[in-house]
Amino acid sequence: MGFKFLSCTVLAIVMLCVLVFTEDVQETPVCPPDICSRVRCRGITKEECPSPDNYIDPKGGYCGCCPKCVKRSG
Structure with missing residues (x-):
């Protein structure tokens, strides 16, 4: 495993977390x-x-x- 693979894996995990939190926020209306x-x-x-x-x-x-x-x- 090289540096590129590790970097891509970390980036993918971060992007997945951002996507999950963004979806959760969008479903909650601001009232x-x-x-x-x-x-x-x-x-x-x-x-x-x-x-x-x-x-x-x-x-x-x-x-x-x-x-x-x-x-x-x-």
């Missing part, structure tokens, strides 16, 4: 304090979110303002 007063939520019915596999999380949607159908884990 201003008054966002819920400006967001329109679509109502979710029990028919759209059938039990026992799912449940309605009242604050699971955008910035915690809207209900969301969530699949139970396990």
Whole structure:
């Protein structure tokens, strides 16, 4: 193993870490304090979110303002 291989391996690991952290940040919306007063939520019915596999999380949607159908884990 030469210096080039080791350098490329370290660079690849660093780039992978940056990519993982960037993806995580992009999925998290930045929510201003008054966002819920400006967001329109679509109502979710029990028919759209059938039990026992799912449940309605009242604050699971955008910035915690809207209900969301969530699949139970396990």
